[in-house]
Amino acid sequence: MKMHLFKITGVILISIIASCTNVQTKRSSYIVDVDLGNAISLKEEASSIEAMCLNDSLSEHFPGDMTKVKWTGNSILVLDSWKYPGLYQYDSEGLLINSFTNRGNGPGEFVRVVDFNVTSSGIILLDTYSESQRLFLDKNLSFLYKKDAEKQSSHFFQEESKDGGVWYDRGNVAYGENKNKLVYEKDEKKKTVLSVPGEIENVTFASYNAFAGIANDTVLYLPAVEPRIYKCYDGKAEVFCDLNFGDLWPDFSGVDKSNPLELMRRIVDEGKIYSTNIVSDGNDFAISFFCKEKCYIMLFRYPEKEPYKLLYADKNIIESIGNLVCMKDGCLVFGKPGKLLKFGIKMK
Numbered sequence: 001m002k003m004h005l006f007k008i009t010g011v012i013l014i015s016i017i018a019s020c021t022n023v024q025t026k027r028s029s030y031i032v033d034v035d036l037g038n039a040i041s042l043k044e045e046a047s048s049i050e051a052m053c054l055n056d057s058l059s060e061h062f063p064g065d066m067t068k069v070k071w072t073g074n075s076i077l078v079l080d081s082w083k084y085p086g087l088y089q090y091d092s093e094g095l096l097i098n099s100f101t102n103r104g105n106g107p108g109e110f111v112r113v114v115d116f117n118v119t120s121s122g123i124i125l126l127d128t129y130s131e132s133q134r135l136f137l138d139k140n141l142s143f144l145y146k147k148d149a150e151k152q153s154s155h156f157f158q159e160e161s162k163d164g165g166v167w168y169d170r171g172n173v174a175y176g177e178n179k180n181k182l183v184y185e186k187d188e189k190k191k192t193v194l195s196v197p198g199e200i201e202n203v204t205f206a207s208y209n210a211f212a213g214i215a216n217d218t219v220l221y222l223p224a225v226e227p228r229i230y231k232c233y234d235g236k237a238e239v240f241c242d243l244n245f246g247d248l249w250p251d252f253s254g255v256d257k258s259n260p261l262e263l264m265r266r267i268v269d270e271g272k273i274y275s276t277n278i279v280s281d282g283n284d285f286a287i288s289f290f291c292k293e294k295c296y297i298m299l300f301r302y303p304e305k306e307p308y309k310l311l312y313a314d315k316n317i318i319e320s321i322g323n324l325v326c327m328k329d330g331c332l333v334f335g336k337p338g339k340l341l342k343f344g345i346k347m348k
Helices: 260-269 315-321
Strands: 005-009 031-033 046-053 068-072 075-080 086-091 096-100 113-119 122-127 133-137 143-148 155-158 166-169 180-186 189-195 211-213 219-221 228-233 236-244 274-281 284-291 294-301 309-314 323-328 331-336 339-345
Touching: 068 113, 068 323, 075 113, 086 113, 113 155, 122 155, 155 211, 166 219, 180 228, 189 236, 211 274, 260 274, 284 323, 294 323, 309 315, 315 331
Parallel strands: 031 236, 274 323
Antiparallel strands: 005 046, 046 339, 068 075, 075 086, 086 096, 113 122, 122 133, 133 143, 155 166, 166 180, 180 189, 211 219, 219 228, 228 236, 274 284, 284 294, 294 309, 323 331, 331 339
């Protein structure tokens, strides 16, 4: 059964529509002031939309959630970390052609897959549970081998170069003695690049992606619960820019951290910013976040530090198109199970 790819220009129709020295974390000399009142509707700024239906084949598995999406060659990879966990591979027309959904503790199985990276040699999954591991697959999703990974990592980025290292993001998990936040591993040696700031230990909210690759193993890092972007390269990180949201950014000083879910509810109820995400395509990258039932998207072109667009989509639009899952050909791609929508954005 073939999927259908069609293109719509103009107005969006809702009917078609988810161990070394630490770097100092002081504010950078470059601060981006973000005024949400200046955001422009995604509907108004869309120059085109391409809608793709993702069709199941005879497989018994089908993703019920889109944690991460990536185009690779002539195929599309979709990670579902929650509902029907696994990695799903579609052809360029949206037909499901393969999947890796082997759950368990065996050599070729995973317990809780949370992220994946694509390199020239294959695909790498991050399985984080009691003992975190990376699962290496070939381009057809056949299992090859496992390697240990940084414990309690929630995201990772595998550098592309042959002798490249791997970055791990542990969020703000600081239970016990491990206060590492950003860890870099190369040649089987690990070093702490950033530690968890004391005022936000064990505080977090949903963070879809923390890393966005740019070029030549340069990685942009958007940590959860911190309004700043880091530029990571050569095993070190420096603040790229700070984001000033004013009083819309949650104040975590003196808060009760014993119930993270209740804290998240309070942040949402107070109309503060929550649920951050970063995606990229070449030198184009985007940051998205939620605030007061709207999704906001800041578009950048590296190495520029000022966004060239600030967009928003209201609750009804997001419920219809899903969340921002990736960028492709300079376009924003939104998705929900069974559907991807690629939005072309008007330039300046």
